[in-house]
Amino acid sequence: MDFKEKIRVILDYPQEGVRFKDITTLLADGPAYRAAIERMVEFAQEKKPDIIVGPEARGFVVGCPLAVQMGVGFAPVRKKGKLPYETIQAEYSLEYGKDALAMHKDAIKPGQRVLIADDLLATGGTIKTTIDLVQKLGGEIVGLAFLIELTYLNGREKLGSDSDVFTLIQY
Ligand SMILES: O=P(O)(O)OC[C@H]1O[C@H](OP(=O)(O)OP(=O)(O)O)[C@H](O)[C@@H]1O
Numbered sequence: 747m748d749f750k751e752k753i754r755v756i757l758d759y760p761q762e763g764v765r766f767k768d769i770t771t772l773l774a775d776g777p778a779y780r781a782a783i784e785r786m787v788e789f790a791q792e793k794k795p796d797i798i799v800g801p802e803a804r805g806f807v808v809g810c811p812l813a814v815q816m817g818v819g820f821a822p823v824r825k826k827g828k829l830p831y832e833t834i835q836a837e838y839s840l841e842y843g844k845d846a847l848a849m850h851k852d853a854i855k856p857g858q859r860v861l862i863a864d865d866l867l868a869t870g871g872t873i874k875t876t877i878d879l880v881q882k883l884g885g886e887i888v889g890l891a892f893l894i895e896l897t898y899l900n901g902r903e904k905l906g907s908d909s910d911v912f913t914l915i916q917y
């Protein structure tokens with residue numbers, strides 16, 4: 747399947763100079779969405795994760811079906827102020843802005859094998875921050891899976907050379 751053909755590219759959103767990769771067109775296509783998740787499952791199964799972690803909001807539409815398909819749990823990473831229990835937090839910057847991410851303190855048990863999933867790897871800021879949060883909680887990162895990688899933003903360089911990264915579509 748040509749997954750790239752399912753992605754809509756919007757110029758100058760949310761600010762000038764950004765070529766926004768809109769995944770809603772892929773999500774609306776049932777067979778394409780399922781096939782994309784299946785490809786991620788193939789990668790993820792080999793890593794034998796105990797739990798999937800995904801950052802709000804688009805990380806949920808990738809991470810949750812992955813977790814359900816694999817029969818493992820899912821732990822959300824949310825923008826600050828959204829989680830009700832005790833949290834740990836870390837600041838990060840994006841291709842277009844700044845924010846802070848948070849996880850519940852008990853979301854990961856020490857020693858758990860964690861696979862991180864998101865829709866898109868751009869500068870790597872979101873995933874680097876997610877990795878830091880998971881490691882602070884004692885989790886072991888066993889893999890990183892994305893639908894899309896924007897290779898021209900060099901996000902992989904932030905992730906550490908020993909990170910096992912899967913991306914379905916590259917720009
Ligand atoms: O590699 P980076 O430069 O960190 O960029 C990638 C992140 O940016 C987008 O999320 P965004 O923060 O726009 O939030 P959303 O999922 O709630 O739309 C995307 O879903 C990734 O999580």
Ligand SMILES: Nc1ncnc2[nH]cnc12
Nearest residue numbers: 764765766767841866868
């Ligand atoms: N160019 C882009 N398209 C979609 N999501 C993004 N998140 C960060 N950069 C992005």
